[in-house]
Amino acid sequence: MRLPCSPRHAKVKGKFKESYLSAAQSVKPLINSEEKLPRDKLNPPTPSIYLESKRDAFSPVLLQFCTDPKNPITVIRGLAGSLRLKVGGTGCSRQCVAWGAGVGVWGEALKVGCRRWDLRDGRDVWPCVAFHRERALVDSYEEWGRGVLLRDMQEDKESDEEGDEPDSTTETPPSSSADQKSHQIIKFGTNIDLSDAKRWKPQLQELLKLPAFMRVTSTGNMLSHVGHTILGMNTVQLYMKVPGSRTPGHQENNNFCSVNINIGPGDCEWFAVHEHYWETISAFCDRHGVDYLTGSWWPILEDLYKSNIPVYRFIQRPGDLVWINAGTVHWVQATGWCNNIAWNVGPLTAYQYQLALERYEWNEVKNVKSIVPMIHVSWNVARTVKISDPDLYKMIKYCLMQSIKHCQVLRASLVRSGKKIAYQGRVKDEPAYYCNECDVEVFNILFVTSENGSKNTYLVHCEDCARQRSVALHGVVVLEQYKTEELMQIYDNFTLVRGGGSA
Ligand SMILES: [Zn+2]
Structure with a gap:
């Protein structure tokens, strides 16, 4: 067993094995979970930054703010615009094409969509079906189009078998065109892997305009010291989403930070909770019979509020960059048609390093692979x-x-x-x-x-x-x-x- 730095770290494989962490060195912020929070504290304003100039983006204050252990998530409004990133954002139609968002494919998806997609039923239960975990890698937008069709048919089959889902009145997303099959929601989107540096050179080059600590590769990024590619972590992925697509609740692999830019045209809605509360959320998953680390779940906000857990909630518009700090629990839904590019970063801070090792050891207890x-x-x-x-x-x-x-x-x-x-x-x-x-x-x-x-x-x-x-x-x-x-x-x-x- 490991020397416990917390009780759950006890007993790995019946053999004596010490932890890689010393409890005395912890740098976690002190958060008083006992104090009953009033409603407004349970809905804290999301730390938002408006950059006036390119110089602001490269100020060390931005790095400090984003990696501050007390800030679980930061939105940088209009970053793509202030850095003149050609990744979409305001007036992006031409750039979106540069990123390959072919109109034809959207059209194809739309045809499927109009037939059966309806957003009236939020169905906010903890277990949630989603395809995010599949990490499907498609090679082209044409394949993406086919993937949607394929999954659409599969979905039809599954929901016929499932029968009606219980209705929920909480958190109803905006209604779209009426549809007979109102119990269905859109549950999917697809990832495109942009790891091929030659093929995606113009797109990836744009990302070099970002401040160093946000870049895919930098000396100060632990993921640049792995020595090999970890798809979707130290390479970029493009997520194509249709309205209502959901990314279920999760922390990033080994609690690493993540950068996410909405390249439009639609919006995304984000929900985020500080790392401090992950065990409470994990216990909710246990009670609902869904695995916290590997399963798909979508928290009921009221459950979190009752447990005194503050939830950050905000809209990410095209051109906005979201910085997900180490260990932040988050879940996302597309409110419009949108493309997001995302990757992970491991800033060399004590907080990031500690959380990464903690999850490394917890993964071993739970028999889950540590991707880092x-x-x-x-x-x-x-x-x-x-x-x-x-x-x-x-x-x-x-x-x-x-x-x-x-x-x-x-x-x-x-x-x-x-x-x-x-x-x-x-x-x-x-x-x-x-x-x-x-x-x-x-x-x-x-x-x-x-x-x-x-x-x-x-x-x-x-x-x-x-x-x-x-x-x-x-x-x-x-x-x-x-x-x-x-x-x-x-x-x-x-x-x-x-x-x-x-x-
Ligand atoms: Zn083994």
Whole structure:
């Protein structure tokens, strides 16, 4: 088990494993959940920023404001306009075409839409059907059009089987044209992956006009130190939405920050709750029989208010940029036809780092894969980035120490049992490893098998899963990617830099 930094961190796999975090180093803001909040405090105004000039966008005040642990979400109004971003926004019709929003496809979707889409029934229950989790990647707008048709038919079939849904009177979205099938709502939109840097060069180049901390790639972004692509996290995705499309409630992978720009033509409605309340929301999901981390759910606002949870709610218009701070629980619905581009960012702040590691450990407890290999990233950051924030520095240093400890304990037990460890240093661009069975990150000491005796197919396992195949590790090769001295040298050379910012 892990040394608990909170009770739920107890018991991972029955073995002694310490946390990568020290509870004493926590930088979470103090939020008094006991005090009963009046109605207006439960509907706080959303932190909004109007940029007067390009210079405002590059002021360090903006970075401080957005990453302030007390601000769960920030809307930057008309950012696309003030930076002259050609990604849509006011008067964007030509730019929208530049982004590929072909009118023909919208027309196709519209035909489908008029036949059966109706927004009168909000159906605000916790479990919610949505396709966001599929992370469908289509290659073109034509495919997107086909996807809509395909799903439309599938939906028809499903709703016939479901029968009528209970009506809800809360949160009714604006009504559209009347339709017989009033119990149906639009539940989908589709993602287009813009990771191909050559193909989307003009579009991606526009995003270099953003302040550094918001960019897809920057020194101060942990996701730029992963060493490989994580689709939709350190690459851009375009979400095409029809009115009523919903992105169910979630926190980002490993509690990372997220940047979202509405490139129009319609609006999006956002709901957001501070990270502090995620466990309460998770408990609501449990009660409704839907998995908080992997399921689709749409909170009932009244439930949240009754639990004394403030909900930020606002409209994102074309050209508005939404900054989702680390760990913020959020859910979104399109009120018009719209396209959004989004990606994740991991600013090198103590708050972001702590939340990322907390979720890393919680994912392991819940058997959910951590999309960001935090130990691998921590070592890369220590090797290559100058850190000037003492809180962040101490946290990373502590994590590295725990990582060395894990390796040494494991190494010693292997040596004691007479198991050979073969050194195989890492090569350039070698990815982080995950256990083939349980999806846990496997750092440094890899348990490798070759499938069907084939020389080309190697599988990496964690120690537990390797021992499940063979307690004595027969047929398992143990590889070590770093020498102990190598890790210790990185650890020693990682020192706090005075002043100047972490990037
Ligand atoms: Zn495993």
